[in-house]
Amino acid sequence: MKIMENVKNTINRATDNSYEASMIQDxxxxxxxxxxxxxxxxxxxxxxxxxxxxxxxxxxxLGKMDLLPSGCFGACTAVVTRVEANLENSKYIAEIELFSxxxxxxxxxxxxxxxxxxxRSHELFDIAVEKITALFGAGAEKKTLEELxxxxxxxxxxxxxxxxxxxxxxRVSEFTDVVASYIQHSESSQGDWYWPLVKxxxxxxxxxxxxxxxxxxxxxxxxxxxxxIRDDKWKSTLKECSIVWIVSDxxxxxxDKDPWGILKHCTTELGPGGECKRxxxxxxxxxxxxxxxxxxxxxxxxDQLTGDKEKVCILHRNEHAKKRVxxxxxxxxxxxxxxxxxxxxxxxxxxxSFFDPECNLENSETEIAKLQDDLRIINEDITRELTRxxxxxxxxxxxxxxxVQSNTxxxxxxxxxxxxxxxxxxxxxxxxxxxxxxxTIYSVLEQCLSKGVEKSVELCVASTKAMIVPGFNKTxxxxxxxxxxxxxxxxxxxxxxxxALTENLHECLEEDFKQIFPVSGQTGKSVQEQIDxxxxxxxxxxxxxxxxxxxxxKFIKTExxxxxxxxxxxxxxxxxxxxxxIQKTIKNEMASCYEQAAAITGPGSVKKMxxxxxxxxxxKKQDMFNKAKNKVLKKFKKLKRYxxxxxxxxxxxxxxxxxxxxxxxxxxxxxxxxxxxxSLSEQ
Numbered sequence: 001m002k003i004m005e006n007v008k009n010t011i012n013r014a015t016d017n018s019y020e021a022s023m024i025q026d027x028x029x030x031x032x033x034x035x036x037x038x039x040x041x042x043x044x045x046x047x048x049x050x051x052x053x054x055x056x057x058x059x060x061x062l063g064k065m066d067l068l069p070s071g072c073f074g075a076c077t078a079v080v081t082r083v084e085a086n087l088e089n090s091k092y093i094a095e096i097e098l099f100s101x102x103x104x105x106x107x108x109x110x111x112x113x114x115x116x117x118x119x120r121s122h123e124l125f126d127i128a129v130e131k132i133t134a135l136f137g138a139g140a141e142k143k144t145l146e147e148l149x150x151x152x153x154x155x156x157x158x159x160x161x162x163x164x165x166x167x168x169x170x171r172v173s174e175f176t177d178v179v180a181s182y183i184q185h186s187e188s189s190q191g192d193w194y195w196p197l198v199k200x201x202x203x204x205x206x207x208x209x210x211x212x213x214x215x216x217x218x219x220x221x222x223x224x225x226x227x228x229i230r231d232d233k234w235k236s237t238l239k240e241c242s243i244v245w246i247v248s249d250x251x252x253x254x255x256d257k258d259p260w261g262i263l264k265h266c267t268t269e270l271g272p273g274g275e276c277k278r279x280x281x282x283x284x285x286x287x288x289x290x291x292x293x294x295x296x297x298x299x300x301x302x303d304q305l306t307g308d309k310e311k312v313c314i315l316h317r318n319e320h321a322k323k324r325v326x327x328x329x330x331x332x333x334x335x336x337x338x339x340x341x342x343x344x345x346x347x348x349x350x351x352x353s354f355f356d357p358e359c360n361l362e363n364s365e366t367e368i369a370k371l372q373d374d375l376r377i378i379n380e381d382i383t384r385e386l387t388r389x390x391x392x393x394x395x396x397x398x399x400x401x402x403x404v405q406s407n408t409x410x411x412x413x414x415x416x417x418x419x420x421x422x423x424x425x426x427x428x429x430x431x432x433x434x435x436x437x438x439x440t441i442y443s444v445l446e447q448c449l450s451k452g453v454e455k456s457v458e459l460c461v462a463s464t465k466a467m468i469v470p471g472f473n474k475t476x477x478x479x480x481x482x483x484x485x486x487x488x489x490x491x492x493x494x495x496x497x498x499x500a501l502t503e504n505l506h507e508c509l510e511e512d513f514k515q516i517f518p519v520s521g522q523t524g525k526s527v528q529e530q531i532d533x534x535x536x537x538x539x540x541x542x543x544x545x546x547x548x549x550x551x552x553x554k555f556i557k558t559e560x561x562x563x564x565x566x567x568x569x570x571x572x573x574x575x576x577x578x579x580x581x582i583q584k585t586i587k588n589e590m591a592s593c594y595e596q597a598a599a600i601t602g603p604g605s606v607k608k609m610x611x612x613x614x615x616x617x618x619x620k621k622q623d624m625f626n627k628a629k630n631k632v633l634k635k636f637k638k639l640k641r642y643x644x645x646x647x648x649x650x651x652x653x654x655x656x657x658x659x660x661x662x663x664x665x666x667x668x669x670x671x672x673x674x675x676x677x678x679s680l681s682e683q
Contacts, residue, residue: 061217273576589623
């Protein structure tokens with residue numbers, strides 16, 4: 001902002017004795033920090049089964065027809081793909097995060113270990129063949145890993161993937177051709193597809209700052225990848241999402257288990273273990289309609305079919321789909337987290353019609369524009385928030401400068417020591433009150449967790465048997481090798497024993513946890529609200545009738561407000577770690593059991609694995625669930641200490657800076673600049 005730049009230039013010309021120079025540097029440092037403030041971008045996650053049109057949708061929303069490869073040969077987005085604005089130049093850039101050498105070796109060993117199995121009908125065999133042939137070409141699955149390592153193709157691939165990759169192109173067609181090898185899979189042309197060994201890809205697009213300046217779009221692959229590394233990657237990404245777009249073909253939006261299964265399985269990552277505020281359920285391919293069949297099934301009358309019949313049928317089906325999806329949402333498990341109409345929105349889109357002006361749908365009827373407007377509004381809201389924060393902080397810095405300018409009254413200087421003591425006393429009182437409120441929250445958490453431990457101990461063995469006993473066969477081995485979690489394509493569900501074991505603890509904790517750590521809004525009980533109540537400023541103190549001390553009060557109030565806002569943002573991040581610590585603890589406690597079970601082979605191995613897991617759960621249950629409970633409480637105590645320490649140390653520094661300035665310093669009169677900022681803040 002020009003106002004602050006002018007102020008900084010004027011301050012730089014101030015008299016430069018050693019004491020004054022220190023004061024000047026403190027102020028300039030604060031102005032420079034304002035320019036460098038970077039807020040974490042809002043993450044919007046795409047989620048849906050492969051082939052549902054996620055990539056095409058993303059291309060349409062960004063107005064780039066062929067940016068991300070889509071399903072021309074039944075291809076699928078196979079890795080976590082992040083898309084954001086390139087704010088620096090006009091190039092298309094891709095930053096590719098690859099498996100490390102150790103991770104590559106482990107992944108290939110696991111894939112090749114499946115191939116000798118006689119049961120080639122098992123899904124693990126199909127996954128291994130798909131990945132090996134994608135990397136090394138047709139027939140590679142018929143070799144051993146040792147034989148493949150002697151092949152020139154293997155050495156070529158190892159060299160190519162030995163370092164991180166950065167692709168930079170000016171033309172989108174050239175860019176797409178190169179980047180496709182890292183994010184696309186094609187069964188019709190095997191070899192030189194590197195997605196099996198890619199963790200994530202970040203794509204930066206020029207010319208879309210209006211939509212993505214403060215937003216990251218993340219195309220998240222489905223849950224069908226059995227790679228533990230990539231599985232961990234999409235789970236951690238999902239926890240960062242403020243909004244999630246569930247993408248489903250309109251013809252299967254109600255009947256397909258996948259989108260609803262995703263919502264059910266990811267309740268923890270979207271709710272208490274994440275920061276999601278809203279879900280957009282997006283029905284794609286609305287232009288794909290069998291006119292005769294739809295007229296018959298919907299029983300449309302001749303009067304309803306006036307004008308363009310195809311368009312009438314598409315729009316009729318769109319409205320019917322929205323109604324049905326909302327009805328199903330009302331009956332779903334996820335409803336308890338996203339309770340208002342604004343929390344769950346349904347869109348019916350056609351990416352194909354958006355790009356084709358000859359299609360019979362108007363641009364607005366494709367609803368791509370609605371999603372674009374949604375992004376613009378989010379972007380504009382963040383810009384306004386950042387501008388408001390900048391203006392408020394600038395007012396605080398100018399108040400500090402003005403307090404020095406006004407610091408000529410001898411009586412005012414005498415009062416400074418007393419005012420400093422008053423602020424520090426107020427700080428300690430406020431910290432004690434905050435500590436008491438946090439102790440109340442701690443007691444609530446402890447009670448919920450104790451109930452959860454009791455219920456978990458009672459039911460955990462039955463939960464374990466229900467998951468691992470019926471018809472498991474080779475899938476149990478895969479689950480153990482993957483740390484207790486495996487997506488079964490044959491059963492079309494994600495099997496997660498760690499999650500099953502934590503279910504009762506989560507259930508007893510969840511409702512109060514949402515009250516204590518809401519992502520947005522007020523509950524009357526939240527940690528964020530306790531932080532907001534915290535204040536050390538003295539509204540009715542007689543001292544602040546002095547102009548100098550009044551400016552000091554304004555500066556400290558600004559610093560306090562900025563600090564509290566920063567802490568509230570950190571609370572959202574830290575609460576994820578607190579909630580997820582339950583499942584992490586259970587997973588760690590079960591880790592050695594999974595390793596032992598995975599090593600069991602030969603006749604009767606499945607039964608032996610089942611017995612080992614059930615026995616371990618039964619023996620460890622009391623200690624295991626108590627450890628999970630204590631981990632949550634320990635993390636909450638750590639959060640409490642962190643918040644108090646940050647408030648105490650940083651506000652003491654602000655008090656010292658504001659009240660330690662010599663009355664000999666005269667910088668400049670910035671009262672006019674303060675008035676300008678006051679008028680800006682009211683806009």
